[in-house]
Amino acid sequence: MATTTDGAMVQDRREPGEQRYREARFERHPWERISQSHEDRYPVTLWIGIKALVIAVTLPDVNPDELLLTVRGASLRLQGPSSSGTFSKDIDLPYSVEIPPIRVKDGKDTLYILLQRK
Numbered sequence: 001m002a003t004t005t006d007g008a009m010v011q012d013r014r015e016p017g018e019q020r021y022r023e024a025r026f027e028r029h030p031w032e033r034i035s036q037s038h039e040d041r042y043p044v045t046l047w048i049g050i051k052a053l054v055i056a057v058t059l060p061d062v063n064p065d066e067l068l069l070t071v072r073g074a075s076l077r078l079q080g081p082s083s084s085g086t087f088s089k090d091i092d093l094p095y096s097v098e099i100p101p102i103r104v105k106d107g108k109d110t111l112y113i114l115l116q117r118k
Helices: none
Strands: 030-036 043-048 051-057 068-072 076-084 085-092 102-105 110-118
Touching: 043 085, 051 085
Parallel strands: none
Antiparallel strands: 030 043, 043 051, 051 110, 068 076, 076 085, 102 110
């Protein structure tokens, strides 16, 4: 039996040894801010988090399997062949990151890159 705030007795329906369920709340949003560039031929969206950074790059004429990713300090360089020649793009990062980056292809024209903060 358990007691409510007004003193009434209620039956506790937990099994012996079972812990009472507690709801956890996040103190912060997982992403601090989002940065987007649309004026470019290859638009970039950055989800900037506390411990990680996700970059989405739309590459309509670039094969992601042939793309070379280079991280130097707080900068990411994408290079590779495209249907119109050679593709190269530098992306300024908000902080230094660990390497190697994790790449995820969506099967369309967008490449997602996950980088962990140093």
